[in-house]
Amino acid sequence: MIVNKSKSAFKTIAEVADELGVATHVLRFWETKFNQIKPMKATGGRRYYRPDDVEVLKLIKSLLYGKRYTIEGAQHLIKEKGLKNLLGEDEIQRDFFGTDNKIAEVAPVAVVGQTSQEALQDIAEAVSKLKSLRLKLAEL
Secondary structure (H helix, E strand, C coil): CCCCCCCCCCHHHHHHHHHHHCCHHHHHHHHHCCCCCCCCCCCCCEEEECHHHHHHHHHHHHHHHCCCHHHHHHHHHHHHCCCCHHHHHHHHHHECCCCCCCCCCCCCCCCCCCHHHHHHHHHHHHHHHHHHHHHHHCCC
């Protein structure tokens, strides 16, 4: 049975696991490794995740599965940059990239007569400019 909940509703561990595409035991494991994950627990230990908890879990999944950080590396990054900063960066990235970190709905367009090497150089230059803009935005 599928129940449509509002975005502000609390979610069970099964609902969050389904939304993220991971097993429930993975979420319980992440709780032991990342103290930023703090679901509410009802009597009997049933977990209820707030919308903010789900955003933190999405970030952790992105770091571990998308960007291929180790758990220790992700912990260090969160400690170093701060959860709020990383969540903000993740939101910016989702504007440019899909949730799997691949460019969303965008494909390089080759210019007639342009070699693949020239096209790659153009793409590398564009990526460099985007990274520069991202750093400037982070300073704001």
